[in-house]
């Protein structure tokens with residue numbers, strides 16, 4: 001069923017005042033998501049944080065169920081953490097690398113992830129090898145297959161890179177990882193909430209995501225999926241009284257579910273908001289969300305391409321809601337600042353985000369306009385007109 005855009009916009013009152021194409025940064029929260037947090041904050045103020053958490057325990061537990069449903073996972077495979085970076089780091093540093101172990105990644109891996117690779121390389125003597133992209137800019141599956149040998153301990157890629165519209169072939173990578181028995185960590189930070197995600201179909205062992213982007217949840221929320229079959233092989237880099245039980249003066253026992261990757265203290269209001277955001281997205285349906293987001297983004301690319309001096313920079317066969325472009329003679333950050341004064345929101349990203357490919361593609365800084373289903377064709381037209389006026 002197509003999404004009821006009028007209803008989606010009624011649930012997002014800010015759209016009457018701003019044109020928000022920064023959904024890949026932080027999307028606008030729908031009213032129920034905001035309300036879930038406000039209610040809990042009020043309860044905390046009224047009765048105390050621990051008492052409010054106890055009262056909200058069932059709803060907190062339901063957040064795990066909602067995320068499990070979103071990913072086609074089991075609730076025991078879900079950990080709630082502060083953001084996607086913490087989720088990814090907890091998974092990555094659980095693997096444990098020794099000299100000579102190889103990590104295979106893609107050219108457009110997220111900057112923080114690549115920094116973590118470099119740290120592990122420096123500390124352990126492991127090796128990180130970057131799988132080249134194919135002509136369309138997606139991870140080259142044949143090259144990946146060729147690069148595999150017995151030393152490969154982990155394949156870690158980003159599903160939807162932060163500054164480009166492409167969607168990497170996550171499930172095809174999963175098939176290769178499974179066939180060779182290699183651990184597979186997927187950064188789904190930009191894809192969860194805009195694309196249907198089925199961890200069983202993708203075949204990943206670990207998946208990290210954030211709340212505030214396409215899921216339209218609160219800032220400071222994130223989650224990690226870890227497949228049950230690999231859980232007991234992974235030792236989190238930090239342990240606390242949430243992740244283990246201290247059973248004797250010299251001994252602890254680690255949890256057997258994904259909550260071994262959590263820590264104890266949490267923003268309960270935000271995590272309730274996250275649960276509400278997941279339910280809200282599931283209510284529209286992820287397939288319908290993807291169809292609408294992709295159509296709006298395609299229309300935006302078409303409009304921008306018509307403007308003299310504007311170059312759309314997105315690659316990939318399958319494209320999503322992230323649209324990147326440059327305007328001849330203009331600095332992206334200046335464009336973003338000028339538009340913000342007019343209550344039009346987008347984002348700029350520098351080449352450091354993609355240091356591996358930027359020099360080769362001579363990729364300059366980019367403007368990133370990221371659309372969501374609650375955006376409209378009229379907003380696409382207005383955004384393109386605003387860019388044309390600057391070009």
Ligand SMILES: Cc1ncc(COP(=O)(O)O)c(C=O)c1O
Nearest residue numbers: 083084085110161162189190210
């Ligand atoms: C692809 C990708 N991965 C990871 C992150 C980090 O997410 P967070 O800021 O929630 O830690 C981002 C943030 O922009 C991202 O785009």
